[in-house]
Amino acid sequence: MNIAVIGAGALGCLFGGHLAVAGHDVWLLHRREQIANTLSAAGISIHRDDDPPLAAGINATATASDVGTADLVLVLVRAHQTPTALAEHAACIGPETLLLSLQNGLRNYDYLLDQVGRERAFCGVTYEAAITKEPGTIIHTSTGLTTFGGSSVGARTTIQETFAEAGFNVNTVTDPRPVIWEKGALVGATAPVLTLTGCPVTHLPTDPLDEVVTQLLTEADHVATSQGIDIDVETIQQTIASMTESHAEHRVSMVQDIEHGRRTEIDELNGVIIDLGKTADIAVPINKHVTALIHGVEQCS
CATH class of the missing domain: 3.40.50.720 (NAD(P)-binding Rossmann-like Domain)
Known part of the structure; x- marks a missing residue:
């Protein structure tokens, strides 16, 4: 080809x-x-x-x-x-x-x-x-x-x-929409947390990061359901847990974007959840908070 x-x-x-x-x-x-x-x-x-x-x-x-x-x-x-x-x-x-x-x-x-x-x-x-x-x-x-x-x-x-x-x-x-949303929810729940905290992937399943990740996933799940898309939050959480071994040395692209002074993908991930949540009248406060913080980091990098 x-x-x-x-x-x-x-x-x-x-x-x-x-x-x-x-x-x-x-x-x-x-x-x-x-x-x-x-x-x-x-x-x-x-x-x-x-x-x-x-x-x-x-x-x-x-x-x-x-x-x-x-x-x-x-x-x-x-x-x-x-x-x-x-x-x-x-x-x-x-x-x-x-x-x-x-x-x-x-x-x-x-x-x-x-x-x-x-x-x-x-x-x-x-x-x-x-x-x-x-x-x-x-x-x-x-x-x-x-x-x-x-x-x-x-x-x-x-x-x-x-x-x-x-x-x-x-x-x-x-x-492809369910798999897109499952990966999008996973990245939207982990990449901003890792970027804002500076923690490695191995810290994702630990408190207090785990609580924030779960809240982000729950909001994404509610918005996905409003779009007629079913995602499995438990499976996503299991994938995140497995990442501590399979991706232990990986540095997420959002971190690399900030380090190089580039715009991140936050608006195509958490930003979409915010937009669709507003249309469907679903509250997504944690997604709003992390998106605002990432935008702040972008401005200062």
């Missing part, structure tokens, strides 16, 4: 590198031409534990017209950047191109549906985790399940097989 990856950060390079090694024609799209040139020249090196690094030659560009028409576009920019990124890179999105988002955030599926319609839009979540040591050098901090969905069974199967052949554990569903 001819695959374009919008967003050449840690996950973009992780997925792009493995797909390239699997024999696909992969292009990474980065907004900064200098970094795109570095990636094209040096390729990608993916490091996992003590295993030999996975090296992949890769095409990278800041100009979508270099790619031509892609068969599949994988969207991995920050959630609030999605509408702009899709518009900027529309040159590689043709009348039959499939779009797949594996981003954090609760509105990405809507953004893709607006772009290409129901038959070609796919969205989901991934529990793969990685960080960028330097452009092109990726530390694969933990592996996990990737789940996505969309209405076209044939296209869904093609994407699943493509990712599975590249070594990823992939599951598909027809309606």
Whole structure:
């Protein structure tokens, strides 16, 4: 397949590198031409534990017209950047191109549906985790399940097989909204807490963090129910507990955004819960508090 990856950060390079090694024609799209040139020249090196690094030659560009028409576009920019990124890179999105988002955030599926319609839009979540040591050098901090969905069974199967052949554990569903909301609720309950406290992931199940996380999850559950979406809070809490081992060394992207003076994804997570809660007349005071505090940290970083 001819695959374009919008967003050449840690996950973009992780997925792009493995797909390239699997024999696909992969292009990474980065907004900064200098970094795109570095990636094209040096390729990608993916490091996992003590295993030999996975090296992949890769095409990278800041100009979508270099790619031509892609068969599949994988969207991995920050959630609030999605509408702009899709518009900027529309040159590689043709009348039959499939779009797949594996981003954090609760509105990405809507953004893709607006772009290409129901038959070609796919969205989901991934529990793969990685960080960028330097452009092109990726530390694969933990592996996990990737789940996505969309209405076209044939296209869904093609994407699943493509990712599975590249070594990823992939599951598909027809309606991706429940898995999107479960991951969104998890990230919205943990990332702001870790960012505001400076605590590592291993502290999440301990008091007083656990109480705040539970309150954030409960509010998210009430709002999801108002949208006709069922999420399993107990399962999310179990996932958080397991993260203390599987993601113990991982630093969440919200922390990294603050450290680099970047805007966080808070408005696409907790901010969506606030907006929908207001529409449904559901009180979400804890989500309001952590969102306001993260905005304050953004202003001061």
